[in-house]
Amino acid sequence: MITVNRIGKHLGAEISGVDLSKPLADDTFAQVAKAFFDNEVAFFRHQKLTPEQQVAFTRRFGVLEQHVRKESRLKDHPEILIISNLLDENGNAIGSQDAGRFWHSDLSYKKEPSMLSALYSLEVPVKDGRVLGDTSFASTTAAYEALPAETKQRIDGLKNVHSYRFYRSKNIEAQKQEQARGGRVIQEHVLTDDQLKSVPDVETPIVRTHPVTKRKGLFVNEAHTSHIVGVSPEESERLLSELYAHVIKPEFVYTHHWQPGDLLMWDNAAVQHKATFDYDLPLRRLMHRTTVRGTAAV
Ligand SMILES: [Fe+2]
Numbered sequence: 570m571i572t573v574n575r576i577g578k579h580l581g582a583e584i585s586g587v588d589l590s591k592p593l594a595d596d597t598f599a600q601v602a603k604a605f606f607d608n609e610v611a612f613f614r615h616q617k618l619t620p621e622q623q624v625a626f627t628r629r630f631g632v633l634e635q636h637v638r639k640e641s642r643l644k645d646h647p648e649i650l651i652i653s654n655l656l657d658e659n660g661n662a663i664g665s666q667d668a669g670r671f672w673h674s675d676l677s678y679k680k681e682p683s684m685l686s687a688l689y690s691l692e693v694p695v696k697d698g699r700v701l702g703d704t705s706f707a708s709t710t711a712a713y714e715a716l717p718a719e720t721k722q723r724i725d726g727l728k729n730v731h732s733y734r735f736y737r738s739k740n741i742e743a744q745k746q747e748q749a750r751g752g753r754v755i756q757e758h759v760l761t762d763d764q765l766k767s768v769p770d771v772e773t774p775i776v777r778t779h780p781v782t783k784r785k786g787l788f789v790n791e792a793h794t795s796h797i798v799g800v801s802p803e804e805s806e807r808l809l810s811e812l813y814a815h816v817i818k819p820e821f822v823y824t825h826h827w828q829p830g831d832l833l834m835w836d837n838a839a840v841q842h843k844a845t846f847d848y849d850l851p852l853r854r855l856m857h858r859t860t861v862r863g864t865a866a867v
Pocket residue numbers: 668669673674675842
């Protein structure tokens with residue numbers, strides 16, 4: 570029997586009574602899946618998972634993605650994306666150092682954006698007894714439901730463009746500014762032409778219906794949305810700023826304080842998330858991410 574403990578007002582729950590290293594019985598898995606979609610973000614503490622076990626558990630939800638950044642995948646486990654600030658013996662990043670500085674949902678720039686991501690924490694940075702590198706999540710469904718009626722009407726039927734190119738240039742610009750301030754330097758993998766071709770821009774509705782729960786949510790994010798289609802650049806900018814500010818109001822946010830052994834999953838059709846860069850080497854952070862493919866946003 571699993572226990573589900575809701576933490577945030579609109580999202581975030583701890584699920585206990587489950588050992589994810591073992592295959593779950595069908596009824597237990599069904600309970601876990603229901604608790605996950607009901608709570609949008611769910612985590613399991615004190616797990617001991619090999620890459621194979623993480624892959625096996627998350628594969629129960631669907632087909633696993635292999636990230637466009639080949640260099641950041643775990644050797645012999647292409648379904649696992651390494652998210653870490655660690656370097657190899659040559660000083661190169663062992664995985665993706667960019668844990669997500671802007672609010673985003675994973676792979677929203679793909680034609681079939683990710684259904685869910687699962688992050689397993691192996692090492693977390695600790696300073697003066699405090700764990701650093703929190704991840705924050707915002708419920709786009711609760712945020713949509715709380716919008717004023719006139720805003721709902723305004724965005725009904727509007728589409729936005731999710732663009733990996735837009736994200737790359739925004740990220741590079743932000744890093745330049747960060748470095749100019751003497752901040753953290755993040756190594757970037759440069760994508761090949763073929764890798765870039767595999768992620769063309771996509772148009773999606775701003776208001777997306779969740780494929781499982783059928784709840785409506787806001788499917789725009791500051792990392793990947795380049796603009797709203799069919800309105801002036803000024804109006805696009807104005808509406809997007811309004812929506813971005815709304816989604817991250819404290820009542821819609823759950824912030825996760827990591828422990829080693831956490832397996833945390835989030836629903837990319839229902840939440841956005843953002844990393845905190847308040848740690849650096851020699852403080853070590855090492856996480857393994859698996860991502861389940863979703864369906865086109867409608
Ligand atoms: Fe992310």
